[in-house]
Amino acid sequence: MDRKIRVHRTLLFGLGVILLGIAILGGCATTPKVEGHREPAVTPPRIAARVFSDFVAVIAQQGDTFGSLAAKYLNDASMDWVIAEYNTLSVLTPGQELIIPLKQYEKGGLTLKGYQTVPVLSYHTFSLDKSTNRMTVTKAVFEEQMKLLKEKGFRVITLDQFFDFLEFKKPIPKKSVVITIDDGWRSAYEIALPILNQYGYPATLFVYTDLIVGSQKTLSWDLIQEVSKNGLDIQGHTKTHRNLTLMNTKESFKEYFEATKNELSKSTSLIKSKIGKDIKYIAYPDGETNHLVIELLKKEGYLGAFTVKRGGNPFFTHNFRINRSMIYGDFDLNQFEKNLVVFSSEALK
Amino acid sequence: MKGRFFYNTGRITLVILAMFIFGCAAAPPKPTPDKGPETDPFSGFSERYRQQAIEYEKQNDLPKALQCWEIVEAFQPIHEEAIQKTTALRVQIKTLADQHFKKGLSYYQNRSIPEARKEFLLTLYYNPDHTESLSYLKNKLIEADYISYEVMPGDTLREIAKKIYNDPEKDFLIAYFNDLGKDPKLTPKTTLRLPILDVPQTQPAPQPSEMPMDLKEILGEPKEAPKEVKETKEEKMAKAVAYFKANKFKETTSITEEILLSDPSNKEARDLTNASYYQMGKALHEEKKYREALEQLSRVDPKYRDVRKWIVSVKRQLAEVHYINGIKYYTQEKLDQAIQEWRETLNLNPQHPKAKGDIENAQRLLQMLKDIK
Numbered sequence: 134m135d136r137k138i139r140v141h142r143t144l145l146f147g148l149g150v151i152l153l154g155i156a157i158l159g160g161c162a163t164t165p166k167v168e169g170h171r172e173p174a175v176t177p178p179r180i181a182a183r184v185f186s187d188f189v190a191v192i193a194q195q196g197d198t199f200g201s202l203a204a205k206y207l208n209d210a211s212m213d214w215v216i217a218e219y220n221t222l223s224v225l226t227p228g229q230e231l232i233i234p235l236k237q238y239e240k241g242g243l244t245l246k247g248y249q250t251v252p253v254l255s256y257h258t259f260s261l262d263k264s265t266n267r268m269t270v271t272k273a274v275f276e277e278q279m280k281l282l283k284e285k286g287f288r289v290i291t292l293d294q295f296f297d298f299l300e301f302k303k304p305i306p307k308k309s310v311v312i313t314i315d316d317g318w319r320s321a322y323e324i325a326l327p328i329l330n331q332y333g334y335p336a337t338l339f340v341y342t343d344l345i346v347g348s349q350k351t352l353s354w355d356l357i358q359e360v361s362k363n364g365l366d367i368q369g370h371t372k373t374h375r376n377l378t379l380m381n382t383k384e385s386f387k388e389y390f391e392a393t394k395n396e397l398s399k400s401t402s403l404i405k406s407k408i409g410k411d412i413k414y415i416a417y418p419d420g421e422t423n424h425l426v427i428e429l430l431k432k433e434g435y436l437g438a439f440t441v442k443r444g445g446n447p448f449f450t451h452n453f454r455i456n457r458s459m460i461y462g463d464f465d466l467n468q469f470e471k472n473l474v475v476f477s478s479e480a481l482k
Numbered sequence: 483m484k485g486r487f488f489y490n491t492g493r494i495t496l497v498i499l500a501m502f503i504f505g506c507a508a509a510p511p512k513p514t515p516d517k518g519p520e521t522d523p524f525s526g527f528s529e530r531y532r533q534q535a536i537e538y539e540k541q542n543d544l545p546k547a548l549q550c551w552e553i554v555e556a557f558q559p560i561h562e563e564a565i566q567k568t569t570a571l572r573v574q575i576k577t578l579a580d581q582h583f584k585k586g587l588s589y590y591q592n593r594s595i596p597e598a599r600k601e602f603l604l605t606l607y608y609n610p611d612h613t614e615s616l617s618y619l620k621n622k623l624i625e626a627d628y629i630s631y632e633v634m635p636g637d638t639l640r641e642i643a644k645k646i647y648n649d650p651e652k653d654f655l656i657a658y659f660n661d662l663g664k665d666p667k668l669t670p671k672t673t674l675r676l677p678i679l680d681v682p683q684t685q686p687a688p689q690p691s692e693m694p695m696d697l698k699e700i701l702g703e704p705k706e707a708p709k710e711v712k713e714t715k716e717e718k719m720a721k722a723v724a725y726f727k728a729n730k731f732k733e734t735t736s737i738t739e740e741i742l743l744s745d746p747s748n749k750e751a752r753d754l755t756n757a758s759y760y761q762m763g764k765a766l767h768e769e770k771k772y773r774e775a776l777e778q779l780s781r782v783d784p785k786y787r788d789v790r791k792w793i794v795s796v797k798r799q800l801a802e803v804h805y806i807n808g809i810k811y812y813t814q815e816k817l818d819q820a821i822q823e824w825r826e827t828l829n830l831n832p833q834h835p836k837a838k839g840d841i842e843n844a845q846r847l848l849q850m851l852k853d854i855k
Contacts, residue, residue, distance in 0.1 A: 183524055185556045190527055230527060232553060240610050243603060245543060301606070301616050378680070387654065424627040428659060428677035431627075449599070449619040453627070481604050482542070482780075 182206070187236050193229040206233045214288060214306040223286075240304050241448035247478040250445030251295060253311040253457040254472065255416075259324035267461045272324045274462070278469050279332050282310060287473065289334035292366055292414055296437060299455075301448050308475050312336040313439065313457065315370060315416055317344045317352045322360050330364055339370035339416035339439075342400045354407045361408050369404065369415040369435075371396040378421045393426060397433050414438065420457070427453040445474045528557040535567065544575050545608060569818075570825050579609035585777075590618065594736045599623050626678065628659075633672045639665070646676055655679075715741060715748075722754055731758035756786040763792065772800035801831035808840065817844045817851075 181197075183190045189206045191197075199213035202225075207215060217223060219238065220231050242249020257268040259275055270278075282289065288306035290298075295311050297303040312329070314321045317340035329336050338360065340352070347353025352360070361367050371377070375396055380389040401412045413436045417426070420441025430438055430453060437452040444456040458472040535550030548571040555564040586601030598618070605615040631642060639653035639662070647655070657664065660674050722737040735758045738751040745751070763779035766772075776796050782789045808823030821844050827837040 188553065188556070190524055190553075190557070192523055230524075230530065232527075232531075234549075237610075238549070241606065243607050243610075245607065248603065301610070301620075386649075386652070390655070423680040424678040425680065427627045428675075432659060449603075449623070451624040452620075454625075479600075481600055481607065 187234070189233040189235065191231040191233060193225050193227055193231060195227045197225060197227070199225055202231070202233060206235075215304075218307055237304055241298070241301050242304065242307060242476070243448075245481050247476055247480070248447050249298075249305075249307060249309075250447050250474055250477050251290075251298060251305070251309050251311060252445045252473050252475065253295070253313060253439065253455060255439075255441060255457045255459045256312070256314045256321075256325065257316055257459075258318045259320040261324070264462055267463060268459075269320075269462045270460060270464075271462065272328070274464075275325060276328055277466060278460070279328055279334065281466060281470065282334070282473075283332055285470075285473075287475075289332075289336070291335045292337050292368065296414075296452075299437070299446070299448055299450060299452055310473060310475075313339060313416065314365075315339045316341060316374070317357070317370075319348075319350055319352055319356070321365070322352060322356050326360055326363065326365060335364060335366065337366040337368050337414070339368050339414075340400075340404070341370040341372065341374040341418065342403045343373045358408050361410065367404060367408060367410055367412075369397070369400050369412045371415070371418050372400040372403075374418045376419045376421055377417060377426045378423045390425070394429060394433075397429060397435075401433065416457070417441075422454065443472070445477070447477060524557065528554050528561070531557075532564070544571055544578070547571060548575060566825075570822065573822055574826075575608050579605050579612060581773075581777075582608065583612065583615055586615065586618065590622065592732060594732065595623055596740060597736065628675050628677045631674045631676050633668045633670050633674060635670045637668050637670070639668070642674070642676075647679060652679075715745065719750060719754075722751070726754055726758060729761075731762045734758045752783070756782045756789075760786060760789055760792075763789075763796070767792070767796055767799075772796050772803060776800060797830045801827045801834055801837075804830065805834065805837055808837070812840070812844065817848050820844050821848075 181192050181194050184206075191202060191206075193202075199216045199222075200210040202216055203212040204210040216231060216233050217225075219234050220229075222229070222231075225231075256270060256275075258264075258266070258270075259272060260269050261272055263271055285308075287308045287310045289312055290305055290309045292311065294303070294305055295309070298305045298309070312334060314325060314336060315338075317338065321338055325336070338357075340357065344351050345354055345357060347356070357367060373396065375392070377393050377396060380386070384392065397415070404410055404412055413434075415430065415435055415437075416439040420439075422438065422440060427438070435453075437455060439455045439457045441459055442454075442456045443458045446456050450456065460469060460472065531550040531553040535547045535554065538544070538547035538550060548568060551564050551567040551571060554561055555568055558564065582601045582604040586598045586605060589595075589598035589601055602615040602619050602623070605612050606619070609615075629646070631646065633642075639656050640650040642656055643653040644650040656662070656674060656676060657666070659677060718737050718741055722734050722741075725731075725733040725737070735755050738755040738758070741748055741751040742755065759778045759781040763775045763782070766775035766778060776793065779789055779793050779796060784790055804823045804826040808820045808827065811817070811820035811823060821841050824837040824841045824844075827834050828841075831837075
């Protein structure tokens with residue numbers, strides 16, 4: 134009997150211990166809901182932004198970047214520069230108080246001290262080795278130039294963004310640059326494009342359509358289509374690269390006029406038929422133009438045109454006489470940098 | 483024995499029950515210590531942007547100052563200072579934009595293009611939505627590529643071509659650019675767009691065998707644009723001096739400022755510019771055009787002669803004009819406008835003996851009126 138009782142006692146004691154264990158592990162481990170209490174391991178959620186009609190006030194949180202905030206509040210991560218420039222910041226740290234403007238500000242980069250200018254760089258051909266032709270830039274030099282743009286905080290913008298700036302429609306980063314490549318040589322595809330893609334820079338290829346024959350040195354329409362899908366914007370450079378301001382000795386004025394018209398319309402329609410793209414901009418062959426050519430371009434529906442007159446472009450530049458700086462193969466980095474002026478100091482008051 | 487067994491069993495059950503009821507409840511996790519009402523994490527914005535606004539005002543960057551005050555006001559909609567500042571700055575900025583636009587027009591009409599450009603830029607700086615100013619900058623101050631021709635009774639395309647291009651055979655150009663057919667009937671007073679014709683240079687025709695080639699590849703470098711024949715700096719200065727002697731100060735500054743653009747250290751041009759604006763300011767002061775006088779005098783180097791004294795004097799007189807305007811508004815019960823005028827008075831003459839007190843009175847009155855409503 135005693136043995137039985139001992140067994141019972143032991144069993145009961147064991148049951149007690151088990152229940153106690155359950156009580157401690159189960160009951161006590163379950164956190165009772167206490168008003169205001171949070172799990173200590175979780176960061177208390179904070180109100181990180183307050184949205185107003187014209188701006189959003191933000192307190193940067195861990196993991197926020199200018200890009201992530203731009204994506205969230207401006208619906209476009211590439212507008213990161215708007216937040217950085219408005220708040221005059223280059224680095225974002227948690228706890229940083231920010232204003233994200235929802236309305237455009239400083240259109241045209243206009244201040245009391247002067248105005249923004251946009252350099253447009255013009256390249257032609259590229260080579261692996263040094264060339265005697267000034268128009269040819271070696272791969273190494275081109276790489277150095279692109280690296281310099283990155284390191285010095287320049288932002289390469291598209292032609293459409295540039296024209297939004299020229300039309301005073303939208304602001305662009307303060308240190309904006311446009312990259313263009315003329316003609317349609319194969320080296321643009323083989324040498325320049327991989328470097329541009331490496332840095333994520335957009336660029337425009339102005340092609341003169343008679344050159345697009347797909348030889349060893351020139352691009353083919355298949356390649357044009359490919360580069361067009363891979364970051365190069367295709368625009369016009371006439372049909373034969375004829376200097377549009379010069380009349381041939383054997384031509385009448387009317388023939389000159391018709392030939393000029395054809396240079397523009399035939400290249401446009403060919404590009405449209407080959408890659409399905411509407412051409413809006415043109416680079417003048419030899420960079421030269423005159424009033425008649427400009428009027429013809431307007432009539433043909435072009436929105437702007439580029440010369441090779443060195444210098445930057447404020448927003449009030451003539452849309453059909455845009456300055457462009459040729460980058461020669463023998464330029465060192467200092468000479469290259471001299472073409473990157475992004476502000477014209479001219480006290481307005 | 484049996485009783486002891488049940489006694490023991492009951493004791494254990496009680497302990498377990500007690501553990502359930504009190505054990506856990508006795509030690510609830512400590513809530514975060516109560517710090518009183520939670521502080522607004524955005525409370526710092528308002529003061530920060532208030533300070534920034536004041537700084538921008540000091541730098542005379544009024545649009546940026548306004549943006550900052552608007553941020554303050556958004557955070558604190560009853561922030562009295564912010565309300566006053568945003569109201570006053572909006573008025574001031576609009577006034578400045580209008581003034582600069584008018585000046586731009588005047589310069590444009592007098593063909594002073596660099597000055598007109600500066601004024602239109604200032605207009606856009608103050609009011610980026612000023613489409614007229616933008617249109618002048620983008621379309622009228624640049625080199626024109628066409629002329630507008632108004633059709634006269636009896637005009638034909640050939641006659642117009644003869645008149646404008648000295649060549650009736652160029653009638654096709656007019657037809658093309660104006661979407662007209664051959665021999666169209668022209669309606670008088672219709673405006674036609676005629677491209678300006680530069681005399682095209684000629685080049686030898688390419689041989690048929692020539693392959694399309696990039697001319698730049700052959701030439702190596704793009705050709706320089708033909709250089710215009712320009713006056714020398716000395717010739718321009720002589721002209722400017724002659725204008726100055728003839729009391730034609732606008733014409734003088736138009737030349738000297740152009741010289742200074744390319745040669746900012748040109749002392750002679752700088753002196754003549756200062757002297758011209760100084761004279762224009764004084765003349766306008768005599769005509770009691772104080773605002774205009776102030777604008778001209780503000781362009782003079784502050785170290786030039788007694789220009790500082792003149793500016794102080796003109797500002798005081800202009801302050802008085804605004805003060806009287808304020809009184810006129812006050813008597814018409816236009817309290818907001820009265821306050822604006824007196825604020826302008828204080829801007830021009832912070833020591834004005836009455837403006838500050840009058841603003842306070844008007845504000846009290848406005849508040850009383852609001853309370854009554």
